[in-house]
Amino acid sequence: MKNKRTVVIGFLGTQLDNGSGAARWEKWRPSVALTQYDDQVIDRYELLYTGKRFESLVQRVAQDIASVSPETALRTHDLPIDDAWDFEGVYGALYDFAQHYPFDPEREEYWIHITTGSHVAQICLFLMTEARYFPGKLLQTSPPKRQQAGNPGNYALIDLDLSRYDQIAQRFVREQQAGVAFLKSGIATRNARFNAMIDEIERVAVKSKAPMLLMGPTGAGKSFLARRVYELKKSRHQIDGKFIDLNCATLHGDGAASTLFGHIKGAFTGAGSDRPGLLRSAHKGLLFLDEIGELGLDEQAMLLKAIEEKRFFPVGADAEVHSDFQLIAGTNRDLAREVAAGRFREDLYARINLWTYELPGLAQRAEDIEPNLDFLLAQYGAETGERVRFNTEARARFMQFAISPAAAWSGNFRDLSAAVTRLATLSEAGRIGIECVNEEIGRLQRQWRHHVADEHGEVDLDTVMGAEAAAGLDLFDALQLRSVLQICRQSDSLSDAGRKLYAVSRAAKARPNDADRLKKYLARFSLEWEHCGRK
Structure with missing residues (x-):
């Protein structure tokens, strides 16, 4: 199979590549030197430059490359960059170039030269190669230890595909495992579902600033996990501000908006001074709003604006204030049902429902x-x-x-x-x-x-299975069935109920199927899980 063609993409070195007369061959010029290696042929050179003032230098470099490496096809590109130190302008020009360039990775190998060009240009080339806009390797060149005519110096290739580097990959794995252990406080938890959830939360926490929703019963650890997420992000220098923790169930009446969004002096009776509010206190930090379902609809609307725009009006203010906070919300309610019942705003639920995790109870x-x-x-x-x-x-x-x-x-x-x-x-x-x-x-x-x-009163068998069927049960069966149905109503699933009911006997079975055993038991009384489980 024929080897791939080697293509270099890089900026003209307006200082390093400069030189005139025969003396120019005595100095190291990186763009020309790239084509002087005995062991490496550059098949094509895409030389980038900025503006007509450098055209004479481009022509001289092109002539010199042609003289030392006739095999190299040189193509020049004048990029529309007004200021080589303006990051936005340089990145935009390179992005447009990459979008229109006919890359052919199956036939060509691309080396992105980062020795020449301004530091901003070098950074942009690095970032775009890392993001695979330039599907190649970084190329770094250096002059020889002693300047000598015809000595091209040294070059090194850097492949940014980190999966190729075992030690680096192992370090990332160790770092991810350390993050997971941190979120669990070093507790060697064994529940597979919980462990998988914490694995994902760790990845989301270090990569995303989007809101997170933690669902689960009171005492399941929502507040504790939110604080650990904050501490993890702070240890990675991804967050600078405070951790602000508020249980929305403690907010009542007119004081709710003031607590969250602050107020100005004189906004209402008793407002003797300005109050910043918790959203502003969480600027550049993390705000954990537990029991978010307890917020009133007006506060929900204000919170939605603050999440989306990072701006909001304190109570009584005519001017908006700014706060760039990350939100983690907690609830023990089913917010989808709350939306259906009109007690929770659908648009706010959609905004905080991107990363939703349900913490199981103990x-x-x-x-x-x-x-x-x-x-x-x-x-x-x-x-x-x-x-x-x-x-x-x-x-x-x-x-x-x-x-x-x-x-x-x-x-x-x-x-x-x-x-x-x-x-x-x-x-x-x-x-x-x-x-x-x-x-x-x-x-x-x-x-x-x-x-x-209080929560699981005696089961009325007449209601569950009909008065006639219930009357036909022996007292033994009726007492047992009531107990079984009470456990069903306390359980999240058929399997969960089965594990509780057969906790002892299941240990003697190589492959316990608690759900199937319970399903067959209920079928004896013409009952199905859908009519017996938690409402």
Whole structure:
């Protein structure tokens, strides 16, 4: 197969390539030197220059290249650049050149010469090669150590396809893994769905400034994750301002707009001085608005303008103010339903719904309870200076309860954190024993009993399956079915309910199919998941 033709694209060196008379051959001129290598033939040279004032130099360089390398076809291009140090002008001219140039990578190899031209031109060539507008390699040349006629110096090629460099690729992988570990606070979480979500959040956090929406129940860790995203971006020098955290459920009445957008003195009764507002406090930083579904419609409209335009009116002001903040929103509501019900603006929902992640509750991440338990114990030790550990029996007892259907974890990680704090505080000589664990389990069960009774009252079988069918059940079947349906109503999916109901027996099966077992059980009573699951 015939080798590809070598094509160089580069600027004329208005100083380096200059020279006249026979003395010019005594100095190193990079554009000419490129065509003097014995081991490398340049098939075509695309020489870029700017303006008629350099045409005589272009002609002299063209003549010299023709004399030392007749094989090289030289083509010159006068680019419309008024100021070689104006980034916008240089980049625009090179972009237009690249868009119209007939690149043919299958037959030609392109070397982008970055030794000549202004520093701005060199930077633009680098950026456009990195972005593949110029589908080639960077070419760097240097003069010989001793000036000598006919010595072309040295050249080096730089391929910006980083996937070709194993060590660099490995460093990027390590950096990405470190970012993921940072977002998880170093907790070795095991839930595959959660881990995949954090992997994506890490990539989005370091590449995007677009709003992010975190959904999930109270206590699932939305505020904690938002702060970690902020700290990750700040460690990468992608953000300079503050982290501002606000629970929108705490905003009431006329004070809501003032808290968010600020006000001017005299805007309303009691406004004795100007107030900047949290959006301005978050300038160049990150604003986390938890429970964003609690915002009023007027505040939602103002927030949408602030997100899109980075400008808004403080309460009572005639002039707009500016704030360039990044938004992360949190909610435990289904905002799509809120939009349908007219309680949340559709345009704001569309704007914050680009990157949406649903954080599962602790009960849906049973395999992550143990690593979080270890993390919380270590955190307690760091804060108090006291090393606290479970004894073997106590740990086994707590974990057995923690991952069982009896553990509602209605407060999610807040409940777990509170439980660990109580256990550690009541431990004897830094050891948590079985009696301490049993007392804590009883405390949690009493705490959750009211929650379960309120949220999941006794199932009315007459309503679920019809009075006639319900009347035909034995008391044993009726009691069991009510309990099963209560678990179904507390679960996010058929599989989730099955895991809770068959938590013990599934461990003995090589391939447990909890969903199928539950589906068959419900079918005995002519019931389907769609009529039994969470509403």
